[in-house]
Amino acid sequence: MATQPYTAEEGRTFLGHPRGLFVLFFAEMWERFSYYGMRALLIFYLVQHWLYSDSEASVIYGAYTALVYITPVIGGYLADRYLGQRKAVLFGAVLLTFGHFLMAFEGDGGQGSAALNIFWLALAFIIVGSGFLKANISVIVGQLYPRTDPRRDPAYTIFYMGINLGAALGAIIAGYLGQTYGWSYGFGAAGIGMLLGLIVFMWGKPLLMGRGESSDPERLRRPVAGIPFEWMLYIASFGAVGVVWVLIQYQALVGTLLMVAGLILVAYVLYTAVFKLPKEDRDRIMAAMFLIFGSILFWALFEQAGSSLNLYTDRAVDRNIFGMEVPASVFQSVNAIYIVLLGPIFAGLWLWLARRGLEPSAPAKFGLALVQLGAGFLVLVAGAAAAGTGNLTPVIFIFLIYLLHTTGELCLSPVGLSAMNRLAPAHMASLIMGTWFFASATGNFAAGLIAAATGAEGAGPERVTEVYSTVGWTAVAVGVAVIVISPLIKKLMHLDTLKDVDHAMAGEGELAEPQAAGVNTNGELKPGEAHN
Numbered sequence: 001m002a003t004q005p006y007t008a009e010e011g012r013t014f015l016g017h018p019r020g021l022f023v024l025f026f027a028e029m030w031e032r033f034s035y036y037g038m039r040a041l042l043i044f045y046l047v048q049h050w051l052y053s054d055s056e057a058s059v060i061y062g063a064y065t066a067l068v069y070i071t072p073v074i075g076g077y078l079a080d081r082y083l084g085q086r087k088a089v090l091f092g093a094v095l096l097t098f099g100h101f102l103m104a105f106e107g108d109g110g111q112g113s114a115a116l117n118i119f120w121l122a123l124a125f126i127i128v129g130s131g132f133l134k135a136n137i138s139v140i141v142g143q144l145y146p147r148t149d150p151r152r153d154p155a156y157t158i159f160y161m162g163i164n165l166g167a168a169l170g171a172i173i174a175g176y177l178g179q180t181y182g183w184s185y186g187f188g189a190a191g192i193g194m195l196l197g198l199i200v201f202m203w204g205k206p207l208l209m210g211r212g213e214s215s216d217p218e219r220l221r222r223p224v225a226g227i228p229f230e231w232m233l234y235i236a237s238f239g240a241v242g243v244v245w246v247l248i249q250y251q252a253l254v255g256t257l258l259m260v261a262g263l264i265l266v267a268y269v270l271y272t273a274v275f276k277l278p279k280e281d282r283d284r285i286m287a288a289m290f291l292i293f294g295s296i297l298f299w300a301l302f303e304q305a306g307s308s309l310n311l312y313t314d315r316a317v318d319r320n321i322f323g324m325e326v327p328a329s330v331f332q333s334v335n336a337i338y339i340v341l342l343g344p345i346f347a348g349l350w351l352w353l354a355r356r357g358l359e360p361s362a363p364a365k366f367g368l369a370l371v372q373l374g375a376g377f378l379v380l381v382a383g384a385a386a387a388g389t390g391n392l393t394p395v396i397f398i399f400l401i402y403l404l405h406t407t408g409e410l411c412l413s414p415v416g417l418s419a420m421n422r423l424a425p426a427h428m429a430s431l432i433m434g435t436w437f438f439a440s441a442t443g444n445f446a447a448g449l450i451a452a453a454t455g456a457e458g459a460g461p462e463r464v465t466e467v468y469s470t471v472g473w474t475a476v477a478v479g480v481a482v483i484v485i486s487p488l489i490k491k492l493m494h495l496d497t498l499k500d501v502d503h504a505m506a507g508e509g510e511l512a513e514p515q516a517a518g519v520n521t522n523g524e525l526k527p528g529e530a531h532n
Contacts, residue, residue, distance in 0.1 A: 018144045020211065021155050023204025025162035028137055030197030031093065032166030034100050037174025037190040038126070039065075040332035043307050044314070045183055049109045050116060054311060054455025061307045062448010063251040064123055066258060067244060069441035071131025073265060076139075076434035078132075080427075082220060082233060085136040085143070085212035086205070091234060092132025093198040095241070099125030100194045103187035124244040128237060135433045136212070142421055142429075143211040157347060160414065164343070166193070167336035175329030186329075251448075258442055265438060269431070277425065280494045284423040287363075287492035288432060291416055292439045294366045294482060298412055299443025300450060301373055301471050302405055305335065308451035308464060309401070316384070316461035318392040331398060338406035346410045362415050362493070363486035369412035370479030376404030377472030381465045389462065423493060 014022060042064070046057035079088035102122035107115020141159050145152045170193060178186020214220055220230035227235070247253050266289070273285035313319065314328035353359040360368065383397030416436060424432035450471065454464045 017151055017155055017158065018209060020144055020204065020208040021141065021158060023200060023207050024137060024141055025159055027197045027201040028159065029162040029166035030193045030200065031096065031133065032163050033170035033193035034096065034190040034197070035170065036167040036332065036336070037170030037193065038100060038103060038187060039306050040171040040175035040329040041178040041183065041186050043310050044179065044329060049106060049183055050119070051110050055452040058307045058451035058455055059251045059448045062445050062451065063248060063254040064127070065303060066254055066441040066445035067127040067248065068130045069437045069444055070258065070261065071127055072135035072437040073434035075131035076135040076431055078233060079136045080431060082214065082216070083230070084214035085140045086208060087214065088132045088136045089140065090201060091237070092129045093194070093201055095125050095129030096133065097191065097194045097198050099123070099129055100187065100191035104184045104191060106183045120245050120249055123248050124241045127244050127248070128241050135437055138417065139429060139433060140208065140212040144209070157343065160343065161340060164336040164339045168333040168340065171333035171336070172330055175332060176327055179327040179329050255445060258445055262438065262442060265435060269435060272428070280497055281425055283492040283494055287489050288420060288423045290489050291362065291366060291419055292436055295412065295416055295439045296443045296446070297475065297478060298370055298373060299440050300446035301377070301475055302409065303444050303447035304451055305405070306332065307448065308454040311455070312461060312464050313398055316393055317398055318395055321395060334399060334402040335406050338403060339410065342406060342410060361486055361490040362419050363489040364483050365411040365415050367479045367482030367486060369408040370475045370482060372404050372408035372411065374472040374475030374479065376401040376408070377468040379404060381469045381472065384461065384465045422498065
């Protein structure tokens with residue numbers, strides 16, 4: 001049955017959109033403020049405060065970011081099956097607030113400090129909280145609109161501008177405070193941002209118009225051992241914080257977890273596709289899995305930004321701008337600022353190309369993303385070589401590598417998110433979105449291993465550029481190969497037969513028709529975001 005437009009009774013609008021969109025905008029903006037503010041400081045905190053080597057710190061950083069991206073698989077499943085997206089996001093925000101404030105307890109520093117255990121606990125709260133919030137808040141945005149609503153793509157544009165505004169402000173404010181006045185000031189600022197996000201989300205519940213609620217509220221109220229099942233889930237989640245507290249301290253376990261969980265997840269998705277879905281849905285899942293696997297290499301290289309590239313910027317780049325030396329952590333804002341500036345341009349570019357029948361398919365955009373990613377590394381290598389051994393690399397090359405990585409991200413991240421949402425059957429939406437984040441987790445863990453290779457004992461900036469040259473050329477070669485086979489993957493997407501269903505069915509049936517106004521012919525979202 002075709003989806004009908006929203007009526008006035010379902011909620012007043014602001015700028016033509018449901019007011020709930022702006023609740024999600026500000027909640028996610030503050031959550032990203034806290035996440036990226038903390039992320040900008042983390043590698044320096046590990047090296048300079050806890051006194052880990054570059055290699056050790058890079059592996060810890062990679063394990064942390066990997067777990068941040070793997071937990072949405074579980075959080076998405078629990079939201080789909082039991083809690084609903086709204087309660088999952090709310091609970092995740094509570095855990096994140098605890099975690100970010102715990103980061104402000106820095107202690108005396110060094111690996112013998114008792115405060116190191118508080119640091120591990122803070123990371124564990126942030127990891128589990130991200131699992132409940134990260135995938136599910138994006139799903140709620142989609143639930144505010146029928147899938148053929150022409151406001152759908154502009155809504156994601158607004159939402160992702162909030163993501164990047166928060167990411168940019170977090171890196172600038174928390175990064176500057178942390179490296180100028182002290183770690184607790186930077187992490188404390190991140191904690192305040194997360195608290196504001198939690199308050200906004202709680203205040204705005206009525207404006208979500210009942211979206212994202214549990215499909216079986218009676219099950220949540222049913223007691224288990226005398227305790228409502230919903231509260232049993234929350235208690236178990238606090239137990240998961242303890243498990244993650246152990247995992248983050250033993251990074252090799254994270255690698256094993258990724259391998260085992262990845263095999264199970266891929267097997268489950270493929271089993272469901274092959275044995276439980278009709279042919280066209282099965283093909284779409286196969287296309288989605290290709291995009292998911294293709295994203296792993298992208299994130300493994302892109303996520304050097306927070307680790308090896310952050311350290312390189314601190315040690316080997318002339319950061320003097322207009323007579324002021326800018327802290328290295330502040331450069332973590334450059335990617336988000338570029339996205340705010342370039343996102344609308346790319347949205348217009350895809351539309352302009354689509355009207356002329358020239359828009360690349362989603363798989364082709366993935367290939368273009370990898371080519372640009374590799375080119376960014378090669379530009380930085382060329383800049384360092386031009387400066388000469390022993391000389392600082394001009395800061396312009398940092399802006400250039402972020403520019404090319406951002407244009408690559410704009411070809412991959414929003415396209416991938418939209419493809420996951422539109423190619424998967426609606427009852428698998430959060431699971432497939434979680435699988436997308438699982439690929440990010442794998443890429444982030446691999447990023448830590450690559451960064452560790454750049455920080456080998458006694459290695460200098462030349463080692464970084466040597467590794468960057470290798471990964472740069474690899475990314476370019478793989479990107480070209482993806483572009484070549486992209487027509488075959490596009491056929492599996494069956495974009496001409498996507499269908500819509502009544503929104504009230506909430507989680508059942510097929511996906512939207514790509515011909516809806518505001519949706520491009522490839523069935524893709526057009527704006528960009530920072531790191532998902």
